[in-house]
Amino acid sequence: MSRKIKIKKRIRPKKEQEQIKKVAILISCFLILIILAITSTSILSPKITLTLNNKKIGKTITLNYKEKYIEPDYKAIYQNKDITDKVVVTGTVNTKKMGEYKIYYKMKEGLFAHTYILKVIVKDKSSPAIKLRGNSITDVCPNTEYKEEGFSAYDNVDKDITKKVKVKRVKNKIIYSVRDSSGNYKEVIRTLVYQDKKSPTISLKGSEYETVYLDDTYHDSGVDINDNCTKKDKLVIKTIGEVDTKRAGRYEMCYIAEDEAGNKEEIKRVINVVEHGQNGTIYLTFDDGPKNGTTNVILDILKEEGVKATFFITNNGPDELVKREYEEGHTVGLHTASHDYATVYSSKESYYNDLYSVRDRVKRITGQDAKIIRFPGGSSNTISRRYSEGIMSLLTKDVITKGFFYYDWNLASGDAGELHTSDAIYENVTRNLSKDRVNIVLMHDIKPYTRDALKNIIHYGKENGYIFDKITEKTEMMTQRVNN
Numbered sequence: 001m002s003r004k005i006k007i008k009k010r011i012r013p014k015k016e017q018e019q020i021k022k023v024a025i026l027i028s029c030f031l032i033l034i035i036l037a038i039t040s041t042s043i044l045s046p047k048i049t050l051t052l053n054n055k056k057i058g059k060t061i062t063l064n065y066k067e068k069y070i071e072p073d074y075k076a077i078y079q080n081k082d083i084t085d086k087v088v089v090t091g092t093v094n095t096k097k098m099g100e101y102k103i104y105y106k107m108k109e110g111l112f113a114h115t116y117i118l119k120v121i122v123k124d125k126s127s128p129a130i131k132l133r134g135n136s137i138t139d140v141c142p143n144t145e146y147k148e149e150g151f152s153a154y155d156n157v158d159k160d161i162t163k164k165v166k167v168k169r170v171k172n173k174i175i176y177s178v179r180d181s182s183g184n185y186k187e188v189i190r191t192l193v194y195q196d197k198k199s200p201t202i203s204l205k206g207s208e209y210e211t212v213y214l215d216d217t218y219h220d221s222g223v224d225i226n227d228n229c230t231k232k233d234k235l236v237i238k239t240i241g242e243v244d245t246k247r248a249g250r251y252e253m254c255y256i257a258e259d260e261a262g263n264k265e266e267i268k269r270v271i272n273v274v275e276h277g278q279n280g281t282i283y284l285t286f287d288d289g290p291k292n293g294t295t296n297v298i299l300d301i302l303k304e305e306g307v308k309a310t311f312f313i314t315n316n317g318p319d320e321l322v323k324r325e326y327e328e329g330h331t332v333g334l335h336t337a338s339h340d341y342a343t344v345y346s347s348k349e350s351y352y353n354d355l356y357s358v359r360d361r362v363k364r365i366t367g368q369d370a371k372i373i374r375f376p377g378g379s380s381n382t383i384s385r386r387y388s389e390g391i392m393s394l395l396t397k398d399v400i401t402k403g404f405f406y407y408d409w410n411l412a413s414g415d416a417g418e419l420h421t422s423d424a425i426y427e428n429v430t431r432n433l434s435k436d437r438v439n440i441v442l443m444h445d446i447k448p449y450t451r452d453a454l455k456n457i458i459h460y461g462k463e464n465g466y467i468f469d470k471i472t473e474k475t476e477m478m479t480q481r482v483n484n
């Protein structure tokens with residue numbers, strides 16, 4: 001006998017089955033709708049492409065603050081049809097104000113409208129700038145603290161942000177850093193090098209060329225020194241050279257200054273030991289002054305150059321200048337008060353009247369009896385013949401008996417008439433100087449071109465080994481041949 005085993009199947013009630021079916025249909029319908037919606041919008045909506053400089057751009061662009069906003073090119077397509085000219089663009093960008101902007105590209109074609117949004121972000125992308133005063137690599141004196149030379153920071157948006165700068169010292173570096181309000185960072189480094197590479201400065205006190213008379217005592221005027229790192233009392237000065245005033249000649253003194261780092265600088269001085277009136281001496285003589293505007297400048301130059309000269313004065317010009325001539329160590333000689341040939345050379349009495357008048361002036365101003373004289377026009381003048389025959393023969397002898405010394409010249413600068421420029425005066429004087437004699441140079445301190453030539457004449461003389469001196473009673477008289 002066979003035995004059937006019956007498996008009893010559970011059967012859902014019919015009602016339940018139908019409900020499930022309904023839900024399933026609903027779900028699938030819903031899904032289909034969604035898919036349809038999605039595909040239809042993507043297929044049926046117009047498509048827009050944005051390009052900037054021929055490059056496709058996305059939905060967002062970022063611009064720097066104040067950077068120019070260039071509108072992108074665009075192209076819209078709807079079902080293979082170009083509808084670019086149907087796109088309506090709205091929205092603006094102001095790059096002078098940071099923030100987010102939106103540009104709308106609106107399109108409508110057929111049933112479907114579509115809006116594409118481009119987001120434009122304007123922000124500060126630039127780092128601030130830090131400016132250092134002084135150099136980024138700076139020499140600092142060894143064993144000293146670096147003194148901050150200063151710095152400043154500037155940002156395109158925040159403007160001056162110097163106060164925000166952080167200064168940090170790391171070994172021999174100073175790091176200056178700053179961040180602007182947008183977070184942009186900048187860092188600048190100053191490197192300190194502890195070394196002294198600068199030589200001291202050295203300058204002569206007194207003149208570059210000095211003159212000492214034989215058997216006089218030589219006083220060294222010394223030098224002025226300074227250094228960027230080493231203090232004055234720690235600077236070493238060596239003086240090389242000696243002046244023997246027992247022997248005439250040219251001597252050189254060399255001064256060497258050395259700082260603590262071993263940097264050296266030197267300077268030289270020339271000292272001439274001379275006899276009074278030795279060959280190669282230049283006696284600069286100035287007639288017809290004093291005069292404001294020329295004599296005062298000539299005195300300044302002589303002072304600066306350490307040169308003494310001789311002035312044969314008249315009664316013209318301010319007393320003050322005569323006083324200066326005397327007080328600054330020059331010889332104040334007599335030329336005559338009026339310098340008027342007709343008066344001066346009309347008679348012996350008339351000459352002395354004029355001479356004593358200027359002598360009294362000198363006495364009044366300086367307290368001295370002047371004994372050094374020069375005849376107007378020189379002792380060889382012929383103009384005096386017009387007023388008094390033979391007067392020069394008489395006067396040249398007579399003044400000696402009265403204790404005067406008269407000096408003519410052997411080098412006329414030319415400034416009395418024929419030459420009218422400082423260059424011409426300079427040329428003429430320097431060309432005619434000689435080392436084989438003394439040179440008594442006739443000049444006029446009332447002439448501007450003489451004033452302007454003087455410095456160069458003195459430099460020429462110094463550089464070529466001449467000696468400058470003033471006429472004194474000890475100076476041998478220089479006389480020309482008398483012609484009247």
Ligand SMILES: [Zn+2]
Binds near residue numbers: 335339
């Ligand atoms: Zn004169």
